[in-house]
Amino acid sequence: MPFSFLLLVLAALAVVSYRFGTARARAVAPGRQSQLHSRPMYHGLYAAIWCGVPALIVATAWVAFQPVLVKGLVMGGLPDSYSALPEARLNLIWNDIRNLALGDVVRAQPAPEIQAAADTFHRLYAIGNAALAVLCLALAIAGTSYALKRVSMSLRARNQVERVITVFLVLSSLVAILTTVGIVLSLLFESLRFFGKVPPLEFLFGLHWSPQTALRADQVGSSGSFGAIPLFTGTLLISLISMCVAVPVGLMSAIYMSEYAHRKFRAVAKPLLEILAGIPTVVYGFFAALTVAPFIRRLGEGVGLSVASESALAAGLVMGVMIIPFVSSISDDVINAVPQSMRDGAYALGATKSETIRNVIVPAALPGIVGGVLLAVSRAIGETMIVVMAAGLSANLTFNPLDAVTTVTVQIVTLLTGDQEFDSAKTLAAFALGLVLFCVTLGLNILALHVVRKYREQYE
Amino acid sequence: MEKANVREARETTSETPEGTTAVTDAKIQAVRTNVHYGDKHALKDVTLDIRAGEVTSFIGPSGCGKSTFLRCLNRMNDTIDSCRVSGTVRMDGEDIYDPKIDVVQLRARVGMVFQKPNPFPKSIYDNIAYGPRIHGLAANKDELDEIVVTSLEKAGLLAEVKDRMEAPGTGLSGGQQQRLCIARAIAVSPEVILMDEPCSALDPIATAKIEELIDELRENYTIVIVTHSMQQAARVSQRTAFFHLGELIEVGDTEQIFTNPRHKLTQGYITGRFG
Structure with a gap:
């Protein structure tokens, strides 16, 4: 099941659990809705959150760690002769395997062990995706049933929903801040590399700007x-x-x-x-x-x-x-x-x-x-x-x-x-x-x- | 119809002792003044004399036109786009709505203090010196200093601020700010001072100080005060005018208005039956 499809299914499940949640809240207090601590809508949202959020967290973690895991397994499965190769060479081989497995353009005739590794890669990914789908759906259903079970007159659903919303708001504002931090850091590290080649004082106070660096020492303008x-x-x-x-x-x-x-x-x-x-x-x-x-x-x-x-x-x-x-x-x-x-x-x-x-x-x-x-x-x-x-x-x-x-x-x-x-x-x-x-x-x-x-x- | 009766009643009773001299005594005479805000007829045919050297208070329920009428007296209504004033307002016999009259000079003669203290975001000194500077009242720094000190003295604020003339005027307490605004108005030596509910934003102690000050200023200035507090009107003013729904209902000596009102609306208002 492709990842985007999985997300769609999760969203649909969340909507369904919202329905269940509101219905259950109404059923808990028939005719006495004013005695519910939270309005039915909040019970619905509570159920939807329990349905969607744990599954989403697992899915995100999976997407983040799957490549590392698969790479370790695939490369470990290669014949021993490969493990002695230098890092850069191994990376190239890994690229070949991936391209082969994902059906991209590859070099004409892959070695049999590469082909085998690509097959493993393919298999691992298929298993991984299937496992992920099953896990997510199971989590979603388990979360929903947990939430539905907890629905009662005194459940403080509104407070919990609002707490989750606050977390989302915090995350959104962090995105902007973290982006700024990232930009600053990237500038800073590249600049440090530059200042390793040119002294900061010369850069800040030098009167001549001609940023030519020559490829060979005898070229014209070799002294930028x-x-x-x-x-x-x-x-x-x-x-x-x-x-x-x-x-x-x-x-x-x-x-x-x-x-x-x-x-x-x-x-x-x-x-x-x-x-x-x-x-x-x-x-x-x-x-x-x-x-x-x-x-x-x-x-x-x-x-x-x-x-x-x-x-x-x-x-x-x-x-x-x-x-x-x-x-x-x-x-x-x-x-x-x-x-x-x-x-x-x-x-x-x-x-x-x-x-x-x-x-x-x-x-x-x-x-x-x-x-x-x-x-x-x-x-x-x-x-x-x-x-x-x-x-x-x-x-x-x-x-x-x-x-x-x-x-x-x-x-x-x-x-x-x-x-x-x-x-x-x-x-x-x-x-x-x-x-x-x-x-x-x-x-x-x-x-x-x-x-x-x-x-x-x-x-x- | 009723309006005319009221005016007649006033002229025949409360002003008979002075006879016709009352009219020549008038610092400001408004004759059949009308004010419209767009379609709204805010002030209807108001005819009123304001006597020199006295405190005249305007009372009445909210929206009765008392502030509107006050703002006619120094043409502050000119700053409101939708506002139209008709009728005559004379000051010392001169029509202040005459096109020949320069509104800037008029306002230098008729100072104003507002409901909410509005000191400029400048130093205490500059707040007072602003008026004299723009009107060129001081030839040099010493004269300006003199004006600032006298004005603060008259406003009863000098002792409290003389050590911090360069501090911002907005840093003073509400009551001090209002006295600063009074000092600022005095500094241009006006003949008339208009006060639009000057104590409504102040606590009782600051209010008492301002009322005391108004009583002292009466010697040198003609004062018109709009107030929501009938006790205040009774305490500080010699004459009182009662407005209702844009009309001047009754005007007379303060004592008479509060002890023996002629009109039943006035009576109803001062006894607290409405408003």
Whole structure:
């Protein structure tokens, strides 16, 4: 019985035991349902949980351990001559056996002992699956009958069901946390390997970035250099330009939307503004590369400046437009959250609308606005597509916005795309860059959360 | 019809001692003031004089229009989109709804204290200094300091906060916050102070302090107070106006309203039969 089919059967059984559970609860207290500790529905769920959960746990454990078990048995069954072979060779043989057994493409003529092993493999799996099915069904039925037997007036079914639900909720939240931990660990270990090849200080403070590693010692560019400062400055420069666009525009549009705009205008304009956040970044990217960058270059040539065709300015401007919604949306929410009584207090003192906004509302909302801006900054630093397309690849150490620069994210993309060997300093550098990026955006996010939380305390 | 009778009764009895001088004495005169919130007719044809140098209290059950009328007096209703005010409200003989009147200047002359203390999330000093700053009342830092100290003094708060002027105003207790708001209103030297249930969020001790303060402020300011507490109206005010369902039912000397109300609705309300 295939695993998915087994799951379906289990689900069907759970539904049936739910029915039985509710019916049994009703039967226990005919006409006196108010005296049941838990409503019949909870008795049903209780039975369904006893039916499904133990069987599922066993099935999951089986799926996790079966391959190990089968491998041990199959490899142990091979002739003695095989056990002396090195680990890597054994793994290859294991692959052959598996492919053969599962009917995948295999080498032309397998050796007889391999064929025999594959047969064993096949047999073991068939037995295992059958055993699993029988075991699961038996467990499901046993669980249901146990639950049904326990149904009584005083059974605290609701409390137990709710406890199980709590466990599910905890597990769900753990998934997100564990994923984050996994990402951090993978970054960390790859970065440690990189720092084994390149010293951390050279990486963090080196001024020259040219991540070429040669295959042979006599090749050109055999000495790759991994000084990440040009990337950091490039990232910083582009983020700075984008914030110069996004913060004033976003903040002012938020003030207009929340304080001045007519309700009808706001109802139309706010969703329109938020559409900006829904445009794919690739689209922004080619808008930057094909429209904005040439425009800036022509403009620069018009006033006698030499502008690179891929300039930090173009990428920064377009990225700024992209993150306007972040700033404006959060600022708008925060400004709206300033209590009306603050405005009343200022108006009652004879403050004009603009005085009220400048002196009372914006200061009161400032922590929240700062939180929004910090979130936008971490978005700008992590943004990849626009800079890949519009900012260029050359790691210039410059603060001139008219030059081409490159950013941390762009370099990660170029280091990891294409055919790469995965143990060279070149590819491992991507993980180190990723780690730095992660640390910076994590720090900014923590700072932003902290600032926003502080704001919440302001009006009790 | 009944409305007109009430007004006549008031004019012929409670105001005869002063005769016509009562009218010229009026700091604020409202004549046939109506307020609509959208379709809702919240205030109906209210005609009322508020005399200078006295505390006038507005009483009445919830939703009777007393706060709405109060907010007409410094045009705070302008901040509500759906609100329309018609009729005349004169202050010192000038129509405050005249387009020539600058609402900002009006509000500098008519201060307001709200139901819930609403100090700005700034320091105590900046809370008081805010009004004088925007109106340019102080030429330099010393004058501003002077205004802040005097205002806090008048509001009876100086002794409690003089050592922590830079602490945030939101950190004070409820009663202190409300006195801070009164000090903030005083700091722009208004002529009239409107108070919208200023003690409803306070405990009895803080309430007693505010009431004491209102009595002291009466010397220099014309005060209008909306209150739900009839005892409070009796304690602090010289004149009392009773509102019911958007209409002004009766207005007169506080003593007369509470001992000898003319209208049976007023009598019913003050004896606790409804409201």
